[in-house]
Amino acid sequence: MFQLTETPIDPRALCDAVRNPSAGGFASFEGWVRNHHQGRDVASLEYEAFPALAEKEGNRILQEICAQHDIVSARCTHRTGHLHVGDIAISIAVSAAHRDAAFDACRAIIDSIKSTVPIWKKEHYTDGTSIWVKCHACADHGHHH
Amino acid sequence: MIYGLLLAGGRSRRMGTDKAALSFHDGKSQTERGLELLRSVCDQAFVSIRDDQEAAPHTIADAFGEVGPLGAIASAQQAHPEVTWLVLACDLPLLEKKHLHTLVDARSHASDATYFTSATDGFPEPLCTLWEPSSAAIVRTAIKSGNRCPRAVLKQLNATALPSPGLWPLANINTEADALEIRARLNRSTTVKNITVTYFAQLRELTGTGSESLTTDSETPAGLFEEIRAQHNIPLKRKGMMVAVNGDFTDWTHPLADGEEVVFIPPVAGG
Numbered sequence: 001m002f003q004l005t006e007t008p009i010d011p012r013a014l015c016d017a018v019r020n021p022s023a024g025g026f027a028s029f030e031g032w033v034r035n036h037h038q039g040r041d042v043a044s045l046e047y048e049a050f051p052a053l054a055e056k057e058g059n060r061i062l063q064e065i066c067a068q069h070d071i072v073s074a075r076c077t078h079r080t081g082h083l084h085v086g087d088i089a090i091s092i093a094v095s096a097a098h099r100d101a102a103f104d105a106c107r108a109i110i111d112s113i114k115s116t117v118p119i120w121k122k123e124h125y126t127d128g129t130s131i132w133v134k135c136h137a138c139a140d141h142g143h144h145h
Numbered sequence: 146m147i148y149g150l151l152l153a154g155g156r157s158r159r160m161g162t163d164k165a166a167l168s169f170h171d172g173k174s175q176t177e178r179g180l181e182l183l184r185s186v187c188d189q190a191f192v193s194i195r196d197d198q199e200a201a202p203h204t205i206a207d208a209f210g211e212v213g214p215l216g217a218i219a220s221a222q223q224a225h226p227e228v229t230w231l232v233l234a235c236d237l238p239l240l241e242k243k244h245l246h247t248l249v250d251a252r253s254h255a256s257d258a259t260y261f262t263s264a265t266d267g268f269p270e271p272l273c274t275l276w277e278p279s280s281a282a283i284v285r286t287a288i289k290s291g292n293r294c295p296r297a298v299l300k301q302l303n304a305t306a307l308p309s310p311g312l313w314p315l316a317n318i319n320t321e322a323d324a325l326e327i328r329a330r331l332n333r334s335t336t337v338k339n340i341t342v343t344y345f346a347q348l349r350e351l352t353g354t355g356s357e358s359l360t361t362d363s364e365t366p367a368g369l370f371e372e373i374r375a376q377h378n379i380p381l382k383r384k385g386m387m388v389a390v391n392g393d394f395t396d397w398t399h400p401l402a403d404g405e406e407v408v409f410i411p412p413v414a415g416g
Contacts, residue, residue: 031416047415048345048346049345050345050389050408057394078416113416114416116413118345118389118408119415120346120347122347132347
């Protein structure tokens with residue numbers, strides 16, 4: 001199950017949600033707000049989602065990856081709104097009978113979520129400026145070649 | 146004297162099929178049609194080709210390697226330095242003779258170039274432009290210094306900027322969705338629809354709204370996005386973006402229907 005939340009994520013709750021007597025392995029991933037990006041000092045972040053499609057796509061990814069790996073249970077929660085350095089932006093919990101499947105699925109889930117789930121990130125820098133991450137890549141100096 | 150240069154040496158990488166060979170007008174290829182347009186206002190017309198394409202009468206091969214349109218322009222200026230070059234891309238099916246007449250009529254000997262302003266971003270439209278002999282030095286210098294962007298070169302020149310002829314006359318084809326949109330306009334088969342567009346993140350900030358209802362005759366989300374780019378002066382391009390209609394991802398070729406809800410999705414950055 002993929003969820004968005006505007007309040008701080010409790011990774012322990014995700015861990016408990018995937019706990020199962022048939023699971024012998026547990027893997028988790030947390031994405032944290034870092035104080036720097038591409039050489040710039042980051043003060044805080046803002047995440048904004050297209051909520052309905054983000055949840056639909058997040059759930060599709062979890063289902064697809066659970067089907068590809070031998071997974072007992074998987075959960076993912078992504079934060080939206082204004083986050084500060086050290087806050088948890090995303091938490092993923094995966095349980096499986098064996099460790100390989102748990103590690104592999106956890107990695108595959110974060111990679112997929114980063115590439116297709118409609119969530120955007122605005123970085124606020126300590127110098128007072130801010131930028132929507134990745135947006136500059138498609139803006140292409142403001143005109144097309 | 147004005148000579149015409151049709152740019153047909155591109156590799157059409159995004160389109161995946163040679164754009165010069167596409168046909169939108171009575172079975173005529175875009176090359177044939179482009180030459181016809183150029184001949185209507187020029188003394189002679191040439192086709193620009195890559196140096197690995199077969200030379201033929203009235204072709205000008207790239208003399209500066211594969212550096213894109215600017216190299217083609219410099220090659221033509223080198224071959225005939227004394228003439229004014231009307232340079233035209235081969236992928237503008239909605240461009241008409243009247244637009245070329247507008248350009249030629251506005252020509253001034255005091256200018257290094259004459260161009261239309263882009264409807265979408267206000268920058269010069271470089272691929273339907275008159276390049277005077279006086280522009281040659283700056284074109285050559287730009288190529289030598291590694292600047293391959295014709296729009297940037299036009300900005301350096303003492304050029305005459307004409308108002309945009311609108312979004313569609315200079316619309317080029319890079320994707321299947323562009324081709325659908327352009328064919329619908331040529332066939333006059335477009336229909337008017339009311340569409341709700343919802344904006345998130347940078348698009349919400351750029352448009353200054355979370356959602357708007359639009360009346361459009363675009364046939365695909367691709368056409369609609371071009372309209373919105375022009376209306377709100379949005380610097381984002383479709384390349385790298387996704388689109389959702391009625392809450393699900395879809396293709397840019399999706400046929401828009403009245404009452405649909407569209408969300409444009411710039412590159413995502415979750416996690």
